Amino acid sequence: MNLSLCMIVKNEAATLPKCLSSVVNVVDEMVVLDTGSSDRTPHIAREFGAKVYDFVWCNDFSIARNTALKYVTGDWVLVLDADETLTPGIVPHLKNAAASEEYLLVNLVRQEVGAEQSPYSLVSRLFRHHPDIRFERPYHALVDDSVSAILQKEPQWQIGYLQGVAILHAGYQKSAIAQNNKYAKAQATMEGFLATHPHDPYVCSKLGALYVETGKIDQGMELLKRGISACEEEYEILYELHYHLGIAYSRLKNYQQAITHYETAIKLPIYPILKLGAYNNLGSLLKASGDLNGAKKAYETALKIDPKFATGHYNLGMICKTLNLFTEAIACYQKAIKLKPNYAEAYQNLGVVQLKVGNVQASITAFKNAILLHEQGNPEEAMRLRQGLREMGLV
Incomplete structure (x- = not known):
């Protein structure tokens, strides 16, 4: 079994070394399609032993990814973006899955580094090098539709998933989004796709969520509801649709409707770790409505799913x-x-x-740590906290 890394990149000199370092001793081949870099990205890729090919960007991720696939020679394909890394602990499981005879595609758990909202997702990034597997959709390109079509004709295959985090993703942190103008690019591309696929549940979910995130709440809610009406048994997509409607109703301060959507999302039969964001947001709403015991139960359930969830x-x-x-x-603050370790609010409440x-x-020590951390990101809060300690005679 030979494993090929398949990537598309553009101006990723800052992040590419970390990405390739995580897989250089795991894969047998690295295929990198450069879509017009003006920095050292192609040179860095070659330094790691990658085969680098040039591609003229056409504002369609699926076309670019399918072009990269044409250069792959391995039996299995692992797809990463430059702002992602493969976790070392998943490697043995990944190789075992690829060595099996029954899988056509293996879904991987991806963690959004530093995210407080919806920190985990399931991504279709490991699949057999089958001639009919291809990416579709111009943004958030996926192979899922082609895999479904193959399964109808070749029912001997299965879809699997690996437990445990496989991919760490840093690209959705606020600084990265702002720096790369990600929201504007994503919106333009998805709106073009929506014009010809108005009832596609996946694009309704992604574009609807983006609208809500950028303040276009009415437009976002219309798309999310449209997606629910069109979505049948694609439970991961249905979860996201309800999850983002929960966020939208929270923004409108319609907390009961938000709670209903989070509860609906939680009941769906999907991998439990994907529900973490819904449990966390549900806890916050129950707390705001005065149901402290309900909120406590929601947070405790989230932590049973992921004991390493600091925000929980x-x-x-x-x-x-x-x-x-x-x-x-x-005990909770100390675990957080x-x-x-840079959790200023946890130190402060501790x-x-x-x-x-x-x-x-112990209180003074915790407050001093909070002040030091606040000074780096919230100097006004550091000043307020320091003044409060003086008034209490603690410093």
Whole structure:
């Protein structure tokens, strides 16, 4: 079994080395299609041993990805973007799946690094080098439709997925989105596709979510509802449609409708880790509506799914603090800080609870750490917190 990495890139000199370093000893071949870089991207790819090909960009990701596929010679294909890395722990499982006889495609769990909303997704990035597999859709290009068509004709194949995070993605952090003008590019491309595919559930989900994120809430909700009407048993897409409607109704302060959509999303039969965002957002809404026990249960469920979810530990700490469960709150904040050492808000609230239970020195230490971290990103809060400590006679 030979495994080929297949990528399309443009001006990725800053991120490409980390990406290729994560796979250079895993794959047997690296195919990189450069779509017009003006930096050292092609040179970096060649330094790692990649075969680099040039492509004139045509504003269609699927055409570019299908062109890259033509150069692949391996039995299996792994698709990554330059702002993604493969996790070392998934490699043995990935190779075992590719060595099996039954799989046509294996879905991988991708984690959005630093994300607080919907931190996990399931992506179709590992598949057999089958002549009929191709990417479709000009943005968020997928092979899923072609795989479904193959399965109807060749029912001996199966679709599988690997448990555990396989891909780390840094591209949806706010700085990366702003720097690369991602929202504007995505909107233009998806609107073009929607014009000829007005009821495609996937594009309704992605473009609807983008509209909500950029403040076009009415347009976004119309698309998301249209997607639900058109979506049948594509449960991962249906989850995203309900999830983003929950966000939209929250923005409109229609909390009961938001709760209904999150609860609907949670009930869908999909991989549990994908539900993390819905559980977390549901907890926040239940807390805001005064249902503290319901919120506590939602956060606890999220943490059962992913014990490494730092935001979940912090949110559970806030609930425990409100319920005067101070020992539990301290433990939650400490877990959040262990997982995310630069978590200023967790240090700050840890300081508050330590003070409530009489641990003055521990409280001062937590507050000082919060101030140091706030000074880097929120100097006004650092100043306010420092002034509050002076007024309490703690410094």
